[in-house]
Amino acid sequence: MPAQVVPDQKNLPLMNKESTAAPFTTRRLEGKVAVVTGGARGIGEATVRLFARHGAKVVIGDVEDVLGHALAASLSPHGVTYVHCDVSSEGDVEKLIQSTVSGFGRLDIMFNNAGVLGSQAKHKKSIVDFDAEEFDRIMGVNVRGVALGMKHAARAMIPRGTGCIISTASVASVLGGLGPHSYTASKHAIVGLTKNAACELGKYGIRVNCISPFGVATRMLINAWRNSHIDDDDDEDEDDEDAAAATMMSSSNTTAREAVEKAEEMVRGLANLKGATLRTSDIAEAALYLASDESRYVSGHNLVVDGGITTSRNCIGL
Secondary structure (H helix, E strand, O other): OOOOOOOOHHHOOOOOOOOOOOOOOOOOOOOOEEEEEOOOOHHHHHHHHHHHHOOOEEEEEEOOHHHHHHHHHHOHHHOOEEEEOOOOOHHHHHHHHHHHHHHHOOOOEEEEOOOOOOOOOHHHHOHHHOOHHHHHHHHHHHHHHHHHHHHHHHHHHHHHOOEEEEEEOOHHHOOOOOOOHHHHHHHHHHHHHHHHHHHHHHHHOEEEEEEEEOOOOOHHHHHHHHHHHHHOOOOOOOOHHHHHHHHHHHOOOOOHHHHHHHHHHHHHHHOOOOOOOOOHHHHHHHHHHHHOHHHOOOOOOEEEEOOOHHHHOOOOOO
8 A cells, every 4th residue: 555645734825726715813804894784782783893803894883872882982992983874764874885985995894784673463463454654664674774775885885896795684584484574574575685686786796695593682582572472461362482482571570681591592492403592693603704705706695594493494473
């Protein structure tokens, strides 16, 4: 048997000639400029922190001014700033992008993360009780906001021939029965916008993707479950899972930390993948991958972060 030839490890290249991916130890967004809408708390906050840690200059766009300014101040050494932005207002979105380009000279990453859940009350979930005004409000933030973010980000990115646009969708974008009708429609629409925009903007070197998380124990989700309990107090027909979630969230003695733990316990119980707990940091890591050069050939993709729930279960709480 011939002797095995062992290559000289010192002379091996770190990556192949065609690869532009950064070495593992490098900050993955070094020198890039990012905008994160809905960045003052929840998934957005986790993403802002992670992007900044990986070298990006980040502009937070949100309507939560107190939280947004506080987060930006805590991360100001990393070049994080805050701009008030209601994503359903085109003027606000245009101002957000223009101020970013004016302040940093470019825009590399647009993360359309701002969104609303709408009412989770059972009596409002039925199509026979469809609330047209709530539908317009949810579509105004979740869909109009994403479309406006794509529009003005693309205008800033096209002249440079590069860029990355990411949007937050949901597991409700993949299956029916995972949320109220208006919310589900809005998240399906985000996936459609992502695919269409990717088709158009690819010729300019701009990648467009979205992320679809399962339930993350954010303040928005916890408050929605609490409110569903209040709204459905007299509803004897409430689904077991809805009732369990609402009961866990509704105790007046429940602290914020306990509410998060109870919400995470609820999600773990529904999840197909055991041994892990879905947190905001997991969605931030997905956004980091899509924003970095490691995903340089990924576009038009809906990255589902759900522990397998959409392949194993349907019709939760409807």
